[in-house]
Amino acid sequence: MKELLQHYERTKRVQSALVYLDKSGNLSDIKKTSLLYGNSQDVILYKFRLKLQPCDLIQTCAYLGNLVLSCPSEAEKIFQEVVYLVIKSLQLLPGELRKSQIAVNLKLGSLPAIKEQYYVKTVKDLPRFLKSGSFLGFDGVVTGLSAVSSYTQSTLYICPVEGCSGADGKQYIRVHVPGASELQTIRNDFHCFHCGMVLEEDKSKRVLAEKLIAELVPVSTLRTDGIGTGRTQAITVYFRDELVSIPVIGELYRVIGVVKADFENQNIHLVVEANNIEQLSAFSDIPYSLEQRYLPKCIQLLYEENVCSPWGFVRCLAYLFGESVTPPGSFHKLKLGILLSLVLTGSKSKTKSLFHILACGRESVVLDRLLRYGCTFAERAVTHSLCNAVTGRISKDPYHKSQYFVEGGSLSLATNGVCNIGDLGRYKKITKDIIKATLDTGRVVIDVSSKFSQGLPQQHSSPLRCHVWAYSDPATQKPSQYKDELFITGDTGELSKAMLDVFSLVLFTDGSDSISNFDEEISRDILRSAVHPDSLKPSITFQEFNKFLEIAREREVILTPAAEVIVQQYYQASRRMRSSDPSSSSVPVSTLPTLYSLALAHAKLSLRREVTESDAVMAVHLSEECLTARHGFSALSVRPMPHITCDDFNLQEMDEEMYVFHHRLLRFCGGQAPGHEE
Template sequence: MEECFTDSLIEDAVQFLDVTGNIQRIRDTARKFLSMSKELLVYKFEVVVDAIKLMDLNASLGNLLIFHPSNADALFKKVVCIIIKELGLLLPCISENQITVRTKLTSLPRSRATEVKTYNQLSTCGKGYVCCTGVVVGKTETSKYTQSTQYICTDKSCEGSEENHFIRIHVPGALEIETIRKDFKCRFCGQILEEVVSCRHLSDKMMAEVIPESYLKCNNLSRFKQQIITLLLRDELTVALKIGQKYTFIGIVRKDSSSDRIITAIEVNNALEDYVSECTSIPKSIEVYCKYKRKYNLPKMLAYVFGDQICPPGTYMKLKLSCLLSLASASQTQVQHVHVLAIGRDTEILHRLLQYSVQFTNRSLVFSSGNHLVSKVIPDRYNSSSYLIEGGTLLLASDGICYLGDVSKFKKQTFEKLQSALSSGKVLIDIDSKFTKGLAVSIEQPLKCSVWAYTDKLHQSRLKEEFFGDGETSSVLRALSEGFSIVQIIDGDELSHSEEVDFHTSYQTLKMSMEEAENSFHFPVSFNDIEKYLKHSQNLQVKMSSEAEKLLHRYYLATRKARNLSNGSIITSSALSALISMAEGHARLCLKSYVEEEDALEVILLYEESLTAMFGPSVLSVPPLPHIPGDLIDDYLDNQKNRSVLQRFKARLQQFGDLHPGHEE
């Protein structure tokens, strides 16, 4: 194979390695080998190739790499050996068959021949590289394979019994039997070779399953099983792979037999975390408002018109605003996501409103009794290890929304798993002892999604009594308040409050139908406009101003001290992170690059309303107002009047902080 490489092709490869910094990388690797105190059997070098850049620089070399990977690997190995020999990077006694070169691709041109979107496409792929972008939905336990080993001739008088003539190294696409076998023959005398078992080097491998992200938008988990694409990962690629994370995988297609079936999979060359965000512009309707109509507060104005086909504008305002803050915070760079719980009697409206809201994120999963909240561990269907982990709703909704529905219907075990994930910010995958052949183990992954839910079982009329009690309901309430970033209680204390809500709903409906131009608030914004606006706001990088950070921190310390009980504060340590995330979300909704004091005040006011509805008033005197009556809506949305309200609230907040000083951390 090596003899077919022309001098010009070898020169092109050397030039490419030089301009891309690979020759320096080879020098650095060789220097590390020389600094070791012992000799190695195999010396591993890595050539990093941007295939798109290579195609621009040299089309013939690029085509060789993409469509004939094994030939390209042989070419790069030949070139690396030449470089090592000419520059004297390794000891002269090291032979070429002790050197292995891995070609690592960082990109691949996308075309019909190289891009895989469905499992059926694998059967039509050739021997070249392909790429597949998708979300990891399952992975097996890591198992071992032989990366390299040494054979010698059993005839001591034969040349093959000395030195390193027979070294077997795994190459992409090869089976284990091609590395380890008992019928290899000596090329000098024809005798059967014997493996030097002490020289066998093992490494990790893993099977994984991915699907395109488009199947994880408001879909049931059982619907995409037939769309799963199987992957085979080796070495360091097995370490960082996370269930629920989106990757672009580059590799070659291989076929393996397992029991009575053929498994077609992609043997992965490289896995790149896919953080490419859509470049979206501000919709025209929002842009016009930002330029000419700054009379109204933008986030509140959007909450006013949000979901108006489900409930009239003005109703469920605080729940809508909480959902918008959560959506604006659902970015891939967000450390702490905003979890929302709605409590109210009219669960039909709550369900429809939350289900409508989850449509505005790229990835959203709805939990149901047929799915698993965290994961499901089953025997490995690929016969490569002991078990396979199938990701549950919380894991697969990463960087999106996990909508749980009515949490009051959860079983105790499911509720405890949810509570653990929300309070710790980590998802624990439990592996039973029957799979580990020893003690049960747990695998930990960060919780990277926003969790939304509702319930009707906890009415405010008995909320405080049950929270401060000692019964089972008290622990449930405590868990809910600790886990969710913000809890919106839709109903008031009085039984007649539901009639008042109905009145507001009817009032808004009548007001909209009467077309009173002088009083009506009109803001023409479509579903697509809101979707583009939220995607644009999610991509904004915001920084926290020192004034806003100090205000949030001071409020957190004061309210944690003010609402302290004998068995601990009802304000958890994660509340500060939630407040910061909501403030960043509010700044994004305002299309700002900095979190200002105004954003912090708006979030504190919203959060304090939630606390007052659950646990009673504080000296801040913030009455819960889940719905905005029609006669107050203009004042509520007006920017100038809103700033006046915030300034008065800031003064009360200053007094509140003085009454309950906390230790600055």
């Protein structure tokens, strides 16, 4: 009676699984996969991938849904039986077919949103999933990848005794199961069920596939908002088959898998065998509430006060930004550049413009503090240190599974965020050359040593997907040895023209009389913040600025034809005017995409839906100001003003100056047009 009841229950689950496969579209996928195998008689193992949504499966059959989550191996047996019955009933595959020839791979699309039960954060949470063998999920950033290696996906064992039923070549098929090692898949102690003889492997039937080992860390370790800034042990994940090509160093993923124990010598390591992987487009999967989508009240008031001015709102934001670091108005252009760069960062934005900043000045302590403060507003920020690699490093695989292991550098780990390089003067020439080449080509390249590549030249290359910030103190460096420019005003120390050209904006914070007005006030603020950290109350708090930047990043803006014309005409006229000969110009080619990025970022900060002429004019003005500070000449009569005093901060006068500059810009572009005659 008990056996009949168990048979009845299993039949019910098989029927429920069949109903779900039909509803979810997996049944048609089984038919399509069967057609791909065709009439081939040489196939030993037929593989079928089933895509499951556990929450939907639970609604069809609660027991089966929970079985998939808590005991995947038992659930695979049920779905294997279902696929076998479907193929036999519909005669989808030719010839005699055994159930052992059907391999089912259950791919989970998601896990129930019960984070305490199904999700882990660190390595210390893995042991509770080891014994149960249930599925788990976690979010992490890939910090390292091994080289792709091979593993045995399936193989065939036969009985050596002629005439035995186990010698037909289709009964003993060994298939890799999640969590199993190579030694568990390939063994020499299997015995025939019929005669008891030791089975022999038919190595000609062995099927190899690819695998990859990755290390992932929680995203909180790569944020600078104080949520979690310590070092965290990485979670090791095994990716196999079609999942091998997905992981990229620096990207954020959600991984679903099972825990397995990896034995090496006398050590035991808990690792995750990936079942599925999904790239996340944001650092939080919690949607914004209606209240969170509104602008902070103080910023809303500031916006309404400057609604008639196309430039006033952004100017006020830059003026009030970083009050806890430096007084309002000091380092105004650098603060503006930081805001423009921040609004272009983030994984939610469809705009993938890279915007690199280099600040040159003798106030290195303040520059460092400002850049670090700006990093706290980025979704992800990595401050590079000398003990880390800039692009990454190749080392021996610590898991002994592949030829080498790629450790991600600071530029890769800061994907969709900001990489703060710090003081360029502290690096050796070889490191500076690596930084210059990476920013110039837009690719992070790691050379693989010949001892890992069997003597063949090999590189690991990936696109650069972060904004790079740096500063330079000319006082701590040797005088510049590069005299290939016609005009040189801004002191850049020993940095070459090629190094300066790879940055989108080179902002000089010296060379203005206004800085002397801030020296005493900056010193007073530093002392006050050190003695009484809570005494400085900014006009706009960190939380309010952060909320505003999150809203501004999500805005999608369209480039208008009028703005595009201004940018292109200025770029062409400026290169022509600042060229010492027809083949070279002091205006780098990268200026054009920089102008587009500046105009786009200014439109986002202004909360507009279109990049207007005003945004393009501001982009040109800021670019011209940087070029003038560097070369000492401006045909548009632009005077560099890295700092603005309280008395000079008159929005009405500034707007009038910008309107005058706009008319002057139009005449300049027309006067430098080809074929123009006075």
